Amino acid sequence: MDISAWIERRPDWRVVGPAVLLLAVGALAIGDGFSARMGWLYVLGAALGLVLYHAAFGFASAWRVFIAEGRGAGLRAQMVMLGVASLLFFPLIDQGSFFSQPVGGGAVAPLGVSVAVGAALFGVGMQLAGGCASGTLYTVGGGSTHMLFALVFFMVGSLIGTAHMPWWLETPSLGSVSILREWGLFGALAAQLAVLAAIALFTLWVERRRQPGGIPAAAGPPRLWRRLISGPWPLLWGAMLLAVLNAVTLVYAGHPWTISFGYTLWGGKLATAAGLDLSGWAFWTWPFPERALAGSVFENSTSVMNFGVIVGALLAAGLAGRFNPAWRMPWRQVLAAALGGLLMGYGARLAYGCNVGAYFSGVASGSLHGWLWFAAALGGSYFGNALRPLFGLTGGFARRAAPQAV
Numbered sequence: 001m002d003i004s005a006w007i008e009r010r011p012d013w014r015v016v017g018p019a020v021l022l023l024a025v026g027a028l029a030i031g032d033g034f035s036a037r038m039g040w041l042y043v044l045g046a047a048l049g050l051v052l053y054h055a056a057f058g059f060a061s062a063w064r065v066f067i068a069e070g071r072g073a074g075l076r077a078q079m080v081m082l083g084v085a086s087l088l089f090f091p092l093i094d095q096g097s098f099f100s101q102p103v104g105g106g107a108v109a110p111l112g113v114s115v116a117v118g119a120a121l122f123g124v125g126m127q128l129a130g131g132c133a134s135g136t137l138y139t140v141g142g143g144s145t146h147m148l149f150a151l152v153f154f155m156v157g158s159l160i161g162t163a164h165m166p167w168w169l170e171t172p173s174l175g176s177v178s179i180l181r182e183w184g185l186f187g188a189l190a191a192q193l194a195v196l197a198a199i200a201l202f203t204l205w206v207e208r209r210r211q212p213g214g215i216p217a218a219a220g221p222p223r224l225w226r227r228l229i230s231g232p233w234p235l236l237w238g239a240m241l242l243a244v245l246n247a248v249t250l251v252y253a254g255h256p257w258t259i260s261f262g263y264t265l266w267g268g269k270l271a272t273a274a275g276l277d278l279s280g281w282a283f284w285t286w287p288f289p290e291r292a293l294a295g296s297v298f299e300n301s302t303s304v305m306n307f308g309v310i311v312g313a314l315l316a317a318g319l320a321g322r323f324n325p326a327w328r329m330p331w332r333q334v335l336a337a338a339l340g341g342l343l344m345g346y347g348a349r350l351a352y353g354c355n356v357g358a359y360f361s362g363v364a365s366g367s368l369h370g371w372l373w374f375a376a377a378l379g380g381s382y383f384g385n386a387l388r389p390l391f392g393l394t395g396g397f398a399r400r401a402a403p404q405a406v
Helices: 005-006 013-033 038-056 060-069 073-095 115-128 131-142 146-169 180-208 222-228 233-253 260-273 287-294 301-320 331-350 357-366 368-391
Strands: 110-112 173-176
Touching: 013 038, 013 301, 038 131, 038 233, 038 301, 060 073, 060 110, 060 115, 060 146, 060 180, 060 331, 060 368, 073 180, 073 357, 110 115, 115 146, 115 331, 115 357, 115 368, 131 146, 131 301, 131 357, 146 233, 146 331, 146 368, 222 301, 233 301, 233 357, 260 287, 260 357, 287 331, 331 368, 357 368
Parallel strands: none
Antiparallel strands: 110 173
16 A cells, blocks of 8 residues: 555545435435335445445455565454454354344354365455455445456356355355354353464564564554544554444344345346346245345345445545546456456355455354365465466565555
8 A cells, every 4th residue: 555645645525425425315215215224234334345445454465465475464453353353243142132132143154165165266366356355345436447347257256156056065064163152152252362363473473584674664644633534544443443343233234244145146136137037046046045136135234235335435535535447457457357256256155255254254253164264265365366477466476576455
């Protein structure tokens, strides 16, 4: 991230105005036409999008610079995010309610071959696309045109994944394993925090070996109020705010923050509109997907929050004065974004979620499938990073590889 360029910019009110209008009118229209709960979830999604953009909180870039250069600040921020989320999630899930509001069991999914394969494919895809599921949404909202290709092909990959999902469900699996259920609140929390701390310490050890001179600290904006409004925010601000907002989602939506099913639903809707009959696909006969496909995209909480993330990122880009879409793109980068989106969509469907629904929310819920997702996606990212130079992207394993914003 070029901090100096960010500091010199001022809010672009030509972008901020329409973004605020989209946020206000969208929330009112969704609340009036569907339910007040959906209207508030749209606003919650916008808050997540603003945080993601202002903190430039990327999963793909954090893993890429750690793999290529040994720089671990992004990974350590993720461990802080997961630690704060665990401290919030575990007691809520253990108690089963927040005051009078019921709280479900979180994002707990089977631990099996489909998760490992899907996450590895997702890891490759997010390095080629230059962003993950959340990164695709917030960079599209922030004006990234090449990520539009990743978004479209993410939907295509998700749709293909629904066709194959029944077969993948038959692959070996240990079933759902929750450390919270197995070890109890305090045992599970202690183990979780210990693992997160160990990973953070490991990144520091690697960083000191591969960056013996240290990482120079970037200068920030001179005034706190300006940083709050226009960014950039420190990674730790983003980590803690994302953890809190995910806990709010758990309580208010009844489930943790998820993203990838929204892409799946959008792909199903577009395919149906194009004349494709999905009634014979087993996935779309299961109760939840069937109801979602039959209803509006504004009746599904994940879909509504995804729209909110885009609008929130648009608002953040306007406040930062950085909304400037580029319409001339190298064809190899467009191809990488499309291929990356396809792999992410397919992989997320197999793995019961993406970097948010499976990794972030899964680990925060105490589900071991979240840790399997992390390990497999990190391995996939290693391979995907090696492929990036083939598409004219920075990457590979040279020490000079530069981090990007998503």
